Amino acid sequence: xxxxxxxxxxxxxxxxxxxxxxxxxxxxxxxxxxxxxxxxxxxxxxxxxxxxxxxxxxxxxxxxxxxxxxxxxxxxxxxxxxxxxxxxxxxxxxxxxxxxxxxxxxxxxxxxxxxxxxxxxxxxxxxxxxxxxxxxxxxxxxxxxxxxxxxxxxxxxxxxxxxxxxxxxxxxxxxxxxxxxxxxxxxxxxxxxxxxxxxxxxxxxxxxxxxxxxxxxxxxxxxxxxxxxxxxxxxxxxxxxxxxxxxxxxxxxxxxxxxxxxxxxxxxxxxxxxxxxxxxxxxxxxxxxxxxxxxxxxxxxxxxxxxxxxxxxxxxxxxxxxxxxxxxxxxxxxxxxxxxxxxxxxxxxxxxxxxxxxxxxxxxxxxxxxxxxxxxxxxxxxxxxxxxxxxxxxxxxxxxxxxxxxxxxxxxxxxxxxxxxxxxxxxxxxxxxxxxxxxxxxxxxxxxxxxxxxxxxxxxxxxxxxxxxxxxxxxxxxxxxxxxxxxxxxxxxxxxxxxxxxxxxxxxx
Amino acid sequence: xxxxxxxxxxxxxxxxxxxxxxxxxxxxxxxxxxxxxxxxxxxxxxxxxxxxxxxxxxxxxxxxxxxxxxxxxxxxxxxxxxxxxxxxxxxxxxxxxxxxxxxxxxxxxxxxxxxxxxxxxxxxxxxxxxxxxxxxxxxxxxxxxxxxxxxxxxxxxxxxxxxxxxxxxxxxxxxxxxxxxxxxxxxxxxxxxxxxxxxxxxxxxxxxxxxxxxxxxxxxxxxxxxxxxxxxxxxxxxxxxxxxxxxxxxxxxxxxxxxxxxxxxxxxxxxxxxxxxxxxxxxxxxxxxxxxxxxxxxxxxxxxxxxxxxxxxxxxxxxxxxxxxxxxxxxxxxxxxxxxxxxxxxxxxxxx
Numbered sequence: 001x002x003x004x005x006x007x008x009x010x011x012x013x014x015x016x017x018x019x020x021x022x023x024x025x026x027x028x029x030x031x032x033x034x035x036x037x038x039x040x041x042x043x044x045x046x047x048x049x050x051x052x053x054x055x056x057x058x059x060x061x062x063x064x065x066x067x068x069x070x071x072x073x074x075x076x077x078x079x080x081x082x083x084x085x086x087x088x089x090x091x092x093x094x095x096x097x098x099x100x101x102x103x104x105x106x107x108x109x110x111x112x113x114x115x116x117x118x119x120x121x122x123x124x125x126x127x128x129x130x131x132x133x134x135x136x137x138x139x140x141x142x143x144x145x146x147x148x149x150x151x152x153x154x155x156x157x158x159x160x161x162x163x164x165x166x167x168x169x170x171x172x173x174x175x176x177x178x179x180x181x182x183x184x185x186x187x188x189x190x191x192x193x194x195x196x197x198x199x200x201x202x203x204x205x206x207x208x209x210x211x212x213x214x215x216x217x218x219x220x221x222x223x224x225x226x227x228x229x230x231x232x233x234x235x236x237x238x239x240x241x242x243x244x245x246x247x248x249x250x251x252x253x254x255x256x257x258x259x260x261x262x263x264x265x266x267x268x269x270x271x272x273x274x275x276x277x278x279x280x281x282x283x284x285x286x287x288x289x290x291x292x293x294x295x296x297x298x299x300x301x302x303x304x305x306x307x308x309x310x311x312x313x314x315x316x317x318x319x320x321x322x323x324x325x326x327x328x329x330x331x332x333x334x335x336x337x338x339x340x341x342x343x344x345x346x347x348x349x350x351x352x353x354x355x356x357x358x359x360x361x362x363x364x365x366x367x368x369x370x371x372x373x374x375x376x377x378x379x380x381x382x383x384x385x386x387x388x389x390x391x392x393x394x395x396x397x398x399x400x401x402x403x404x405x406x407x408x409x410x411x412x413x414x415x416x417x418x419x420x421x422x423x424x425x426x427x428x429x430x431x432x433x434x435x436x437x438x439x440x441x442x443x444x445x446x447x448x449x450x451x452x453x454x455x456x457x458x459x460x461x462x463x464x465x466x467x468x469x470x471x472x473x474x475x476x477x478x479x480x481x482x483x484x485x486x487x488x489x490x491x492x493x494x495x496x497x498x499x500x501x502x503x504x505x506x507x508x509x
Numbered sequence: 510x511x512x513x514x515x516x517x518x519x520x521x522x523x524x525x526x527x528x529x530x531x532x533x534x535x536x537x538x539x540x541x542x543x544x545x546x547x548x549x550x551x552x553x554x555x556x557x558x559x560x561x562x563x564x565x566x567x568x569x570x571x572x573x574x575x576x577x578x579x580x581x582x583x584x585x586x587x588x589x590x591x592x593x594x595x596x597x598x599x600x601x602x603x604x605x606x607x608x609x610x611x612x613x614x615x616x617x618x619x620x621x622x623x624x625x626x627x628x629x630x631x632x633x634x635x636x637x638x639x640x641x642x643x644x645x646x647x648x649x650x651x652x653x654x655x656x657x658x659x660x661x662x663x664x665x666x667x668x669x670x671x672x673x674x675x676x677x678x679x680x681x682x683x684x685x686x687x688x689x690x691x692x693x694x695x696x697x698x699x700x701x702x703x704x705x706x707x708x709x710x711x712x713x714x715x716x717x718x719x720x721x722x723x724x725x726x727x728x729x730x731x732x733x734x735x736x737x738x739x740x741x742x743x744x745x746x747x748x749x750x751x752x753x754x755x756x757x758x759x760x761x762x763x764x765x766x767x768x769x770x771x772x773x774x775x776x777x778x779x780x781x782x783x784x785x786x787x788x789x790x791x792x793x794x795x796x797x798x799x800x801x802x803x804x805x806x807x808x809x810x811x812x813x814x815x816x817x818x819x820x821x822x823x824x825x826x827x828x829x830x831x832x833x834x835x836x837x838x839x840x841x842x843x844x845x846x847x848x849x850x851x852x853x854x855x856x857x858x859x860x861x
Contacts, residue, residue: 353734
């Protein structure tokens with residue numbers, strides 16, 4: 001155990017400025033990290049958190065400002081230098097070779113050589129020792145492709161520890177974890193700090209900050225707001241600091257009795273792109289005026305289900321029934337006409353034609369209909385007026401962006417374009433797939449408000465999300481999907497996170 | 510924003526053209542020829558007399574068509590490297606109608622053009638069909654179809670019914686009623702003057718209108734930009750591929766008809782592919798796939814081709830023109846690569 005003093009400053013970033021052309025990503029940011037603390041960096045998407053961490057990790061130099069590690073000023077030119085200084089980064093997207101073992105992945109790039117052959121024996125022992133010391137429970141001989149996502153993340157943490165990191169940067173570490181896995185990660189973080197390591201936690205999830213962090217530095221639009229003790233602040237306080245105004249987290253939802261069944265999925269079977277069976281007899285139903293949340297960890301068949309419901313994928317067997325009519329495996333255009341609208345999972349791949357203008361994107365399904373087209377000729381004025389109205393109604397920014405390519409808008413505003421379109425498309429069924437992925441708090445509030453509004457207008461809503469919080473706060477009824485089947489159903493009101501988490505991981509309810 | 514991009518493409522293109530001429534000059538110097546003399550000849554060959562300009566337009570006409578053909582398919586993300594073959598079958602169809610059908614000119618000319626367009630469309634549609642039904646990469650089948658068209662054309666030219674009587678390695682001449690000959694005051698100046706250029710300009714405007722103003726154009730562009738988003742929106746990308754490739758083939762086929770009906774009047778037996786289709790790729794690239802830009806770049810290429818024919822008068826090899834055009838394409842292409850890389854870097858930086 002190293003000597004530990006929570007008052008020792010280990011990393012100090014002073015007046016960090018980073019400019020990309022005219023754009024200032026970091027504007028005089030201050031960051032002080034003490035030994036053995038968990039320090040959260042809180043900010044919305046695009047606030048400049050990742051830029052700041054990339055500067056610390058040597059990915060690019062700051063425009064101005066200084067970095068001190070253990071009291072000495074340093075110039076971190078590249079990640080190698082950062083590693084030498086004891087800084088390690090666990091990226092949001094894991095960088096692991098799937099068919100390799102844990103040990104092989106960890107030594108990758110710095111293999112201990114024994115003549116011409118690689119000597120893994122020593123490395124394996126070291127990894128085993130590290131794993132035990134921090135209670136990671138990682139098997140050094142397991143292949144990456146055989147272990148869970150949560151386990152893979154521990155391998156990434158081990159990789160960083162193996163390289164001698166004293167300061168660990170965790171970039172959005174909970175993005176793809178179940179509640180149980182998140183709990184375990186928090187325990188691991190406690191083990192690390194108890195041993196004198198400092199952990200920098202990049203996140204926009206307030207709950208996790210409250211759960212794990214000692215201090216929190218808030219960044220808003222590239223500017224340093226404040227560094228606070230987490231114990232002194234409530235979630236609402238932190239949210240307010242992050243967004244710059246008061247935020248309403250609680251989704252207001254009036255009680256409402258659902259009426260007739262709009263969507264019924266019966267015993268659906270489907271294969272994934274590799275030909276492996278991914279939907280194994282899935283059944284569910286959605287009624288008018290209710291939000292059914294489909295909870296589950298990524299990769300259990302959600303994408304395939306939504307693809308089939310929207311006509312982009314094919315079912316092998318089973319039925320999709322819409323308002324009493326079987327519509328299995330019909331093409332997207334036909335399903336749309338029958339009343340299925342969709343906020344797609346990937347807005348850049350499916351939701352928008354990025355080089356198209358906002359106006360053009362807003363008529364994606366209706367371009368050939370009056371008033372947008374007459375006799376095959378596009379009616380520019382009608383198209384522009386339609387866009388102008390939606391841009392105003394849905395507060396899509398920048399104002400007057402009718403002719404701008406959708407790709408130049410921010411993620412939140414791109415999502416608003418899609419929502420404006422799908423809400424006005426006014427089908428009987430709205431399928432929202434991760435509708436707030438990558439959005440900041442303000443935009444999330446907006447999206448949730450519109451989804452609930454659609455429910456109140458007695459549309460049927462199927463909400464598919466990997467964010468359990470989102471499912472729990474919006475749904476009237478929650479179905480849990482695991483391994484291509486619905487493994488349990490609970491009422492939305494008063495749903496227990498841990499019960500859901502257990503079902504999401506394949507356990508019995 | 511759009512204005513800026515357009516401006517930057519224009520700038521890059523002009524810069525590439527300058528570099529093309531510079532590289533040509535260096536090569537000329539290496540083989541001991543004065544670039545000044547060569548380029549002066551090239552310039553005066555095109556601009557010193559009005560009739561030379563007419564000639565450049567005659568040379569440009571088929572290139573504008575094949576350029577439009579390639580540019581049109583680019584809009585949907587298809588690379589029509591088969592314009593060459595469609596050009597050939599187009600001219601064959603026009604030849605057949607031009608020789609064997611006897612009609613007054615007012616009917617004969619349109620009939621020949623329609624036959625050529627349909628032949629080119631069908632030729633390209635077969636490749637499209639293989640693409641959407643069997644997943645065969647269109648570039649491969651297009652190249653093979655070019656050779657099939659080439660040998661088929663030589664075969665047809667040598668058929669007894671088609672072959673010119675009394676020897677020569679060419680077909681009969683098409684009937685006078687099928688020719689696109691221009692009015693007398695122009696043909697007095699240059700005997701090959703024809704309506705082809707005006708047809709090409711009309712087609713360019715029509716193509717531009719179709720792409721930007723119609724629902725068909727909307728679908729073509731949507732599929733070209735993002736097949737996934739287009740399908741999400743209910744557009745059948747397979748259907749759009751077939752339509753786009755057919756229209757693209759029709760345009761190349763028209764180019765073949767214009768060359769036959771306006772210029773040559775007959776088809777010869779060729780030792781190698783003539784290259785109108787391939788040159789169309791150059792025209793489309795220089796134009797940045799803009800239909801109206803194809804008129805300008807087609808004129809540029811036509812003038813270079815025409816001027817090149819006279820270079821031997823000052824003992825400069827004709828191939829210099831090919832080297833210049835090749836260099837221009839090379840630099841336009843790498844400029845695109847650099848711009849993409851630059852944009853990605855900027856984007857990556859800002860997103861972090």
